[in-house]
Amino acid sequence: MATAADTPLLRVRDLTVEFVGRTSCLRAVDGVSFEVAEGETLAVVGESGSGKTATALALMRLLPAGKAQASASEVTFEGCDLMRLPESRMRELRGNRISMIFQDPMSAWNPALTIGKQVAEPIQCHELLSWPSALSRAEELLGSVRIPDPRSRSGQYPHQFSGGMRQRAMVAMALACRPRLVIADEPTTALDVTVQAQILNLLKDLTRQSGASLILVTHDLGVVARYADRVAIMYAGRIVESGSAREVYRQPGHPYTRGLLACVPRLDRPATGALTPIPGQPPSLNRLPSGCAFHPRCPHAMERCRRERPVLEHKGGQHWGACFVDFHR
């Protein structure tokens, strides 16, 4: 995958995540490679179980120890190899250079600490400010994510906040130390549709202001169209298609991407009647089909798809795809 910038902020090569059980070993992420340029928003799209979250957690090195193993030939962030960094250095990066926003704002807050204190924690932790100055920074941050009356709100506990406000405060916390990379793992899944747009706009505005890159993990293609510069579509632990958001939207190449787009109503095209779902179920990771993992559900499946596994190939522009079928039919 080529990006415009000379040295990308994050470069991932052949990332593999395996969940090790007593008798079996599931490969949740299988040789994924991608790059994120400075200030770019990359959307990682896929169904549940396609390895999106595992990829995000592997980058932060927060996979459950002893249960999951990540390996990669390269994970370079700002020139550091994240896979080989000692845990103490990794801890300095987390929340400081790379931060993460979780899916569920209801349970991602410590119920026993005030919101202000929790937003202030990464500041106090990484920038070694005193508590009072960290707290006043936290109030400013809460104001910048448009929480009304941040001064009194910062003294309140998570249960006194609504879901949308909690997620906005989460955005404030993630951006507290001006990170270079923000990983948002389905940041709006647990929220109302009206609130979703607010959060995403906020995230986009604030990352643009600070020049941070954003990895937006989502299963919502509508989100992608509006907020992402580039898109990577994942299926069964692999990237099946990637490209600029425009390319993937205008000329989706992989049958899976086409299938996904066909199940979303489009406002930019005349209505064509019923939406077409993708037949079948996503495969279970311990019984992956031979060849291309998508072939049992693919309308264009050929004999070759059953035998061989397609690799990610350059299809022109920034567009890459893993499919034997002609992309630009």
Added chain:
Amino acid sequence: MGAICGAVVLAFLLCALLADVLAPYGPNEIMPASRLSPPSTAFPLGTDYLGRDMLSRILHGARLSLTVGLGAAALATLVALVIGLSSGYFGKRIDLLTQRFVDAWMSFPDLILLIAAVSIIGPGLVQVILVLGINSGISGSRIVRGAVLATRQSLYVHAAEAMGAGSLRILVHYVLPNIAAPVILLFTMRTGSAILTEAALSFLGLGIPPPAPSWGGMLGGTSRNFMYAAPWLAIVPGLCLLIVVFGINVVGDSLRDVLDPHHMASRRRRAAARR
């Protein structure tokens, strides 16, 4: 019920604190002329075989019981927190080692362990607090560990890790405040049991040595020889122990109801069903 027992516990605290003011005589003041006198206006709870006023001894004994109870419970909570937090939070080998040690410790009957420990380090107030505190702290660490394991799995602990917080910060800011409820309960329950166990040890002559007015010691020792002739010698300290320990346990129970939202919800559901 909780309120009544709260009042009983409060009265016990006041007696312990104001023993010097409330007691009509000194706890060890011997009045040979009035040995073994039954309860009267001069001696509301009678006197013992040396002519010591029982009321004064009970009041000063309350102070002793309170010291042992709170001291041992505080030490127990500390020990339980140290073992439980490290075992539950760090897991793996540390968890395995400490938990097998706790298993081994808990497989001994408490009283036998305590008697052995006291006979090694000798009787005395500080010794009794140490032995009781460490012993009940080790078994109490199970409760702390369980609570830590549950909290450790929660998303906010993962979020704190993602924010770059170190182990100590997570333990103090994220785990500890969220296990406060069971820890407070542990403390109250251990106070009651420490008072009772101290009485048992003193009754056996292994706790706080005479002439200190320990309730257990007043029940045991020489006064046992006079119990038929002077039943108040056994009834008064026995009744005091019963009331105080019962009171503390009921207060602990009501605290659990207040602190545990799940328990509260199920109670409310049950009450609604009854209606």
